[in-house]
Amino acid sequence: MTRLRLGMVGGGQGAFIGGVHRIAARIDGQWDLVAGALSSDAARAKASAAELGIAADRAYTDFEDMARLEATRKDGIDAVAIVTPNHMHAGPAIAFLNAGIHVICDKPLAATAEQAEAILQAVKASKARFILTHNYTGYPLIRQARQMVAEGDLGELRLVQVEYAQDWLAEEVSNKQADWRVDPERSGAGGAIGDIGTHAFNLAGYVAGQVPQALSADLSSFVEGRRVDDNAHVMLRYGGGAKGMLWASQVAVGNENALRLRIYGSKGSLEWAQQNPNQMSFTRFGAPTQILTRAGAGSNAAGNRNIRVPPGHPEGYLEGFATLYAEAAAMIRGSDSDAHTPGIEEGLQGMRFIAACIESSGQDGRWVTL
Secondary structure (H helix, E strand, C coil), X not given: CCCEEEEEECCCCXXXXXXXXXXXXXXXXXEEEEEEECCCCHHHHHHHHHHCCCCHHHECCCHHHXXXXXXXXXXXXXXXXXXXXHHHCHHHHHHHHHCCCEEEEECCCCCCHHHHHHHHHHHHHCCCCEEEECHHHHCHHHHHHHHHHHCCCCCCEEEEEEEEECCCCCCCCCCHHHHHHCCHHXXXXXXXXXXXXXXXXXXXXXXXXXXXXXXXXXXXXXXXXXXCCCEEEEEEECCCCCEEEEEEECCCCCCCCEEEEEEEECCEEEEEECCCCCEEEEEECCCCCEEEECCCCCCCXXXXXXXXXXXXXCCCHHHHHHHHHHHHHHHHXXXXXXXXXXXXXXXXXXXXXXXXXHHHHHCCCCCEEC
């Protein structure tokens, strides 16, 4: 099978998430990186492209030039990965969608509601596909959990508890990764709630099969002088009567990347943690807890999809991204229309979540409809 041609906007020297996307795109042999506008700094863009083996004539210094020129080449890119800070998602996404080039965009969708709406209109007007890389949805056991909830293994949904705790911003810090995240002009109005809170919100909704109808939020900035939130407590109300709690923090000392999900129904419960993603506990009411393993005994069709190595061989963060890249490739080739892959709707849900949290917290936790 001929590999698809991938371009990238952002992700140049010193960037973290660009390297993650490049590794993930290579894992299943579906993509070749052939073009890029890797930095807003022209010299860094060209140097970054040279380091990655991108030909000089496809090392762009402007994403609009890249979209226009790649769309006219016989060997032009099939899709572009957008891995810039949040405030730079909309411009490239719209440019490439308008050029008929598929877009794979890092989360969250955008920095503002206006940018999100502009992307939505571009998606509607384009024949190209839009994929949002909420990578935790690509974990096999999360796919399995989603199917178990949908098939009624937990009974009627009652409680959804999700938390994402980190400590890397527990004090004032300045580096390439931190600087734009704590700048409201580049990250959007949300700090922790937009950066990791949207991951927690997406994961809970993905597994539960529904998003909340209303929320009450308390956003805090514990580090003196910080202009965005670094901690969030959010209460959630679901349409069927279930209740939820979401905690997102980047000042929780002792937590590196602790994303954890617990779902409770009338007949059973599930518990999963990202730092040990190849195990999940399942408890039926009145019965001993079972430890389910990735692709192990008791796994289901959804959990066994995109399995790369046998049970007992760990898969994790990079493979979660790789699953989304593999599904994006299948969509582009027309061989798969998997509804599990996040797209524009999940992006809009995340933006509505951020806005509702900010509105609620600004009014002392008033309940806000999503």
